[in-house]
Amino acid sequence: MMGSRGTSAVLSRAARMRQKLQSALEASALDIEDVSYQHAGHAAVKDNANETHFNIKVISPKFEGQSLVKRHRMVYDLLTDELNSGLHAISIVAKTPKELGS
């Protein structure tokens, strides 16, 4: 039954990503932009695949004192399920509230 898969199947990937990032990172700002159309025909994008490429901009106090690699890993770790289910690449801008001005 389609209905029995629960709400997560109904939500778009973008919405699921938003939920996961927002709650875990306590993000003060979170932009998620689907740029999959820019990668149509990309070797790794299967036929008719959508929601494969995203730009994510996230401002979180939890990035304080973390290197860029660590911040990106925090984001990737939260999105492991998505990366294992067709999410191909994300472009990440990860800043702390203090860095916003720079």
Added chain:
Amino acid sequence: MTFPMATSTASTAAAASLRILPAPATPSSRTLRFPPILRRAPRALLSVSALSKLSEASPVPIPQEPTQTLPDEDSIPPRPGVYGVFDPAGDLQFLGISRNVRASVEGHRRKVPADLCASVKVAIPDEETPDKSVLTNAWKSWMEEYIAATGKAPPGNVAGNHTWIGPPQRPADLRLTPGRHVQLTVPLEQLIDRLVKENKVVAFIKGSRSAPQCGFSQRVVGILEAHGVDFASVDILDEEHNHGLRETLKTYSNWPTFPQVFVGGELVGGCDIISSMAEKGELAALFQK
């Protein structure tokens, strides 16, 4: 202990093309050497014999000032041919072969010191689009004539001299294994570990460094090259030589996407981080460590 990492020798191709082969002495030896072009051989022979010898061609002066235009297109035609560039003393500096002799000469006088480019001798086959063998044979015959007279190749044609033809191609991509048929004696993870520790900067990319298959890989290669970074590249899509690398590297580096750039054995990041560091001017310091 054997070390299963192999590098391609393709980058020596440019030098190899300058190697002088013995001239085909007779038409029959030519047919033996180039069976596929047998059909065209008589025509090729005609054009080569129609070209003048190096010593008999008349030199065309090249203006010293780059702003001055080259002599007219009759003397230096924008056509396929061979050419020899002479210094002011009349010594041959470089023998070239080109699909557009005029453009090549123009390129040389812009890039090469003016005291090496005083005049040029040109030989243009009769055909509009001569077969490649016509050109290479003409080039060889001039080269042999010069070597017979002087005992050496022109300075610009000596291997390692990059004055005229520029440095060799980009280094080849590194390969983790010699091929899928080879049984690995160590785990792939260990090969990755060794590779990123033995090479100061390593970029794991999709596609080769000369033809990346993904926009992010392309950007990373472009940034590294623009910073003059001497880096090794590994094509994670090369299933023949790097089979299994994609998944193993994700685990090794705890990083789910590509490209990935390592410096001194540590993951620095992917395209976003490299781009952002380049914008902030932080890359130079990183690579100097």
